[in-house]
Amino acid sequence: MSMRSISSGTSRVFSDAWPAVTSISALILAWEAYVQFSGISPTALSAPSRVLIQGFEQREALASHTLATLQATLFGFSCSLCAAFLFSLLLDFFRPLRRALFPVFIITQTLPLVAIAPLVVLWFGFGLTPKIVLVALVTFFPMLVALVQGFESTDRDIEALLASMGASRRRIFVAARLPSALPYFFAGLRISITYAVVGAIFAEYAGAVRGLGIYILNAKNNFRPDLVLAAVFVSATLTLCLFGATVLLQRLAMPWARIAEFKP
Amino acid sequence: MSKARLELRSVSKRFDDLEVLADVSLSVQPGEFVSILGPSGAGKSTILQLLTGALRYDGGSILCDGAPLESDSHRFAFMPQRDALMPWRRIIDNATLGLEVQGMSRAAAREKVQPLFAEFGLAGFERHYPSQLSGGMRQRVALLRTVVQQRSMLLLDEPFGALDALTRAKMQRWLSGMWTRHDWTVLLITHDVREAVLLSDRIYVLSPRPASILRHYDIPLPHPRPPAGDATLPAIEADILQTLLTLEE
Numbered sequence: 062m063s064m065r066s067i068s069s070g071t072s073r074v075f076s077d078a079w080p081a082v083t084s085i086s087a088l089i090l091a092w093e094a095y096v097q098f099s100g101i102s103p104t105a106l107s108a109p110s111r112v113l114i115q116g117f118e119q120r121e122a123l124a125s126h127t128l129a130t131l132q133a134t135l136f137g138f139s140c141s142l143c144a145a146f147l148f149s150l151l152l153d154f155f156r157p158l159r160r161a162l163f164p165v166f167i168i169t170q171t172l173p174l175v176a177i178a179p180l181v182v183l184w185f186g187f188g189l190t191p192k193i194v195l196v197a198l199v200t201f202f203p204m205l206v207a208l209v210q211g212f213e214s215t216d217r218d219i220e221a222l223l224a225s226m227g228a229s230r231r232r233i234f235v236a237a238r239l240p241s242a243l244p245y246f247f248a249g250l251r252i253s254i255t256y257a258v259v260g261a262i263f264a265e266y267a268g269a270v271r272g273l274g275i276y277i278l279n280a281k282n283n284f285r286p287d288l289v290l291a292a293v294f295v296s297a298t299l300t301l302c303l304f305g306a307t308v309l310l311q312r313l314a315m316p317w318a319r320i321a322e323f324k325p
Numbered sequence: 326m327s328k329a330r331l332e333l334r335s336v337s338k339r340f341d342d343l344e345v346l347a348d349v350s351l352s353v354q355p356g357e358f359v360s361i362l363g364p365s366g367a368g369k370s371t372i373l374q375l376l377t378g379a380l381r382y383d384g385g386s387i388l389c390d391g392a393p394l395e396s397d398s399h400r401f402a403f404m405p406q407r408d409a410l411m412p413w414r415r416i417i418d419n420a421t422l423g424l425e426v427q428g429m430s431r432a433a434a435r436e437k438v439q440p441l442f443a444e445f446g447l448a449g450f451e452r453h454y455p456s457q458l459s460g461g462m463r464q465r466v467a468l469l470r471t472v473v474q475q476r477s478m479l480l481l482d483e484p485f486g487a488l489d490a491l492t493r494a495k496m497q498r499w500l501s502g503m504w505t506r507h508d509w510t511v512l513l514i515t516h517d518v519r520e521a522v523l524l525s526d527r528i529y530v531l532s533p534r535p536a537s538i539l540r541h542y543d544i545p546l547p548h549p550r551p552p553a554g555d556a557t558l559p560a561i562e563a564d565i566l567q568t569l570l571t572l573e574e
């Protein structure tokens with residue numbers, strides 16, 4: 062792809078982001094005004110300006126905890142992606158497995174995170190492992206469903222055509238079913254990446270050495286709502302960045318889906 | 326008569342309790358353009374699926390160049406009812422699909438297909454994606470993808486069915502010209518009586534389901550046929566139309 066299309070893409074991202082930036086700014090201004098004029102105690106609700114200043118003072122601690130969370134998120138999510146892809150292959154090539162395994166996967170989705178997180182920490186300790194497990198647990202199923210659905214969305218005519226050409230089952234999968242699943246895959250990716258961050262923070266909250274979750278817990282126990290909010294801002298920003306990265310990845314992986322931009 | 330490229334003898338096919346083909350016999354000689362006309366749902370696409378090996382027939386026999394057709398021989402190049410272009414492949418890579426499946430490298434396949442783009446009216450569109458092309462151009466890509474496979478016969482399932490009337494008329498003339506210049510053997514499925522009459526050496530008319538061959542028409546006129554050239558063409562067209570209309574009653 063050309064430089065031009067990348068830069069035209071980014072400028073479009075900015076023009077698309079405009080309304081969101083405006084509404085969020087308005088919200089923050091209103092909040093600041095409310096805290097300034099209502100006289101509410103800063104231990105109950107801190108003004109955004111205070112959150113910003115305190116957060117900036119704590120920037121080194123925040124950064125190192127954020128890095129830990131990011132690491133857990135990305136590791137866990139990668140594991141979950143690999144597992145989801147392997148299982149989606151299995152389910153696609155051996156159809157009967159679907160009826161056997163899907164109920165099991167659905168059950169894993171009904172487990173409440175609040176109950177599971179402490180158990181996972183109990184089993185795997187305070188290191189990286191429980192976070193990876195928890196992130197994988199919350200993102201595996203959405204990714205698996207997205208992939209299986211994506212494979213199923215393949216145009217029957219394209220498959221019949223490939224078969225008439227003498228293509229093997231594997232060939233049909235690679236040439237037709239895999240690319241057909243891409244839009245579903247990326248839709249699943251966008252949803253799951255937000256779950257992944259929440260999953261990691263939950264795991265840390267249940268017990269960890271480092272990470273935004275444990276930072277939030279400590280700040281709360283020290284009656285520092287400003288620092289709790291600072292950590293929340295950071296995690297929201299982190300989620301947004303990861304979300305943006307998946308959007309960018311999709312644009313790179315599916316150039317045919319945005320050709321309307323430079324249609325002759 | 327020489328050995329037929331394709332011969333169906335009393336072929337029958339049923340899906341569970343739905344009898345689709347009752348008794349279909351037809352033949353296509355090398356270099357011939359043969360059409361099958363029939364009401365919707367008669368089983369026209371089913372006949373092509375038997376030939377591509379996607380389905381097995383229940384009774385009768387199918388011979389290709391005198392020998393029984395093996396279901397995994399892939400003797401024919403097939404163009405499905407909708408164009409079935411892959412949206413994620415560029416036009417040139419859609420055109421090379423069949424060659425790649427046959428084991429040719431993508432680079433070699435591109436080299437082989439490239440010179441045909443001009444003749445198919447697609448020059449300059451090699452690097453485009455299918456969604457950037459008009460309906461008529463997409464059909465030409467699909468046809469290009471079909472002919473480059475260099476199989477012994479082309480199976481075309483209503484190639485122009487989805488086009489507007491004007492584009493369809495243009496594409497029919499274009500196909501007629503292409504067929505005259507190349508040594509293609511074609512079996513065409515169509516709903517369009519005029520299309521069949523304009524293009525074919527022989528036309529088979531199918532009865533409604535369960536299908537058998539109701540009549541066939543030989544049209545021994547030279548190609549390409551001018552739209553208002555010969556008085557026999559409209560006469561045959563009217564006759565076939567009459568046959569199809571009485572079927573409906």
Ligand SMILES: Nc1ncnc2c1ncn2[C@@H]1O[C@H](COP(=O)(O)OP(=O)(O)OP(=O)(O)O)[C@@H](O)[C@H]1O
Pocket residue numbers: 340343345363364365366367368369370371372
């Ligand atoms: N795989 C299948 N299983 C069961 N029934 C089928 C299958 N394929 C086709 N049929 C049925 O066989 C009949 C003939 O289908 P076919 O697609 O061959 O018709 P057609 O003549 O090509 O129709 P059209 O002109 O609308 O394309 C239809 O009633 C269809 O529902």
Ligand SMILES: [Mg+2]
Pocket residue numbers: 369370371406482
């Ligand atoms: Mg059909």
